[in-house]
Amino acid sequence: MPRPVTITDVKTILTAPNGIRLVVVKVYTSEPGLYGLGCATFTQRALAVATAIEKYLCPFVTGRDVDRIEDIYQACNLSGYWRSGPVLNNALSGIDQALWDIKAKRAGMPLYQLFGGKCREAVPVYVHASGETFGAVEESARAYLEQGFRHVRCQVAIPGFSTYGNRSMNSFGALNLSQTRTWEATPYVTTAPRLFAHLRQALGDEVELLHDVHERVPAIQAVWLAKALEEYRLFFLEDLLAPEDLDYFRMVRQQTATPLAMGELFVNQAEYVPLIRERLIDFIRVHISDIGGLTPARKLAAFCEFLGVRTAFHGPGDVSPVGHAANMHLDLAIPNFGIQELALFRDETREVFPGCPEVHD
Numbered sequence: 001m002p003r004p005v006t007i008t009d010v011k012t013i014l015t016a017p018n019g020i021r022l023v024v025v026k027v028y029t030s031e032p033g034l035y036g037l038g039c040a041t042f043t044q045r046a047l048a049v050a051t052a053i054e055k056y057l058c059p060f061v062t063g064r065d066v067d068r069i070e071d072i073y074q075a076c077n078l079s080g081y082w083r084s085g086p087v088l089n090n091a092l093s094g095i096d097q098a099l100w101d102i103k104a105k106r107a108g109m110p111l112y113q114l115f116g117g118k119c120r121e122a123v124p125v126y127v128h129a130s131g132e133t134f135g136a137v138e139e140s141a142r143a144y145l146e147q148g149f150r151h152v153r154c155q156v157a158i159p160g161f162s163t164y165g166n167r168s169m170n171s172f173g174a175l176n177l178s179q180t181r182t183w184e185a186t187p188y189v190t191t192a193p194r195l196f197a198h199l200r201q202a203l204g205d206e207v208e209l210l211h212d213v214h215e216r217v218p219a220i221q222a223v224w225l226a227k228a229l230e231e232y233r234l235f236f237l238e239d240l241l242a243p244e245d246l247d248y249f250r251m252v253r254q255q256t257a258t259p260l261a262m263g264e265l266f267v268n269q270a271e272y273v274p275l276i277r278e279r280l281i282d283f284i285r286v287h288i289s290d291i292g293g294l295t296p297a298r299k300l301a302a303f304c305e306f307l308g309v310r311t312a313f314h315g316p317g318d319v320s321p322v323g324h325a326a327n328m329h330l331d332l333a334i335p336n337f338g339i340q341e342l343a344l345f346r347d348e349t350r351e352v353f354p355g356c357p358e359v360h361d
């Protein structure tokens with residue numbers, strides 16, 4: 001029997017080409033020149049992830065057979081006794097995605113082939129339109145539609161208040177222009193339906209419109225908002241409730257048919273399995289590295305398939321191009337793919353990561 005190819009070292013690469021901290025893992029092997037890359041980006045706690053990899057997972061996986069991805073995933077996941085959480089899951093994802101990368105390289109195939117092959121020719125993506133006024137959001141959305149995009153997430157500023165997702169915010173919702181504005185739920189939940197009334201009237205029925213609540217609204221106001229938006233036929237309403245308020249999804253489901261996407265903060269199957277099993281959401285929206293990598297994401301997607309839930313993996317600026325490529329290989333291969341959030345990479349990022357995923361119409 002040939003000797004197995006084994007892991008010889010694991011390095012973490014910390015980089016921030018556009019001011020967003022990215023964590024990439026490089027797994028080296030006993031075969032000269034053969035290595036794998038994985039995304040372990042938890043941008044808000046990047047050094048904690050790097051420590052978990054360098055001090056704990058690297059010694060734990062060194063010497064293991066690179067082919068045994070499932071076994072390594074299970075062993076790493078249980079090796080600290082206490083498991084889960086964004087730090088440990090991201091560390092594990094870096095190793096897991098790198099091992100899938102190595103397996104695909106050894107097979108001489110794109111990774112989606114190892115996942116069963118393509119279910120579609122390309123991955124439809126959605127983009128972010130935002131603005132200070134309804135007219136500005138409309139203009140931003142129109143520009144994307146003219147480029148060939150068909151799915152647009154729309155967010156608008158709330159005059160006099162802080163909000164999430166308009167252009168005065170950075171990609172994580174932090175204020176850039178005014179540090180003095182406060183967040184108020186009522187102006188937000190009353191403005192959002194008026195925005196979508198404007199957009200449907202202006203853009204017609206064909207465009208698919210999305211909106212992100214970003215877990216910010218008190219639960220009962222979130223129920224009200226989902227009902228108020230129903231008539232505008234969203235493609236989905238994202239992260240309507242905080243992970244602490246999940247029981248309210250039953251109430252939302254009983255009262256409205258607004259499609260629901262949930263889960264970019266989820267890190268544990270105990271959070272998402274009940275929502276899927278009870279068919280309380282329509283799209284699973286996890287951040288793949290935050291749940292532990294491609295190995296758990298494939299199982300999650302298969303579980304969702306049986307229950308009529310589609311995927312909408314998280315993919316904004318705090319996913320490295322390595323992670324975005326992993327998203328897209330999975331997106332190509334799963335039958336219940338829904339939509340992929342697009343990460344547009346700037347020139348600085350392209351310089352650091354040659355071979356970034358591309359968008360074509």
Ligand code: MG
Nearest residue numbers: 212238239264
């Ligand atoms: Mg979101």
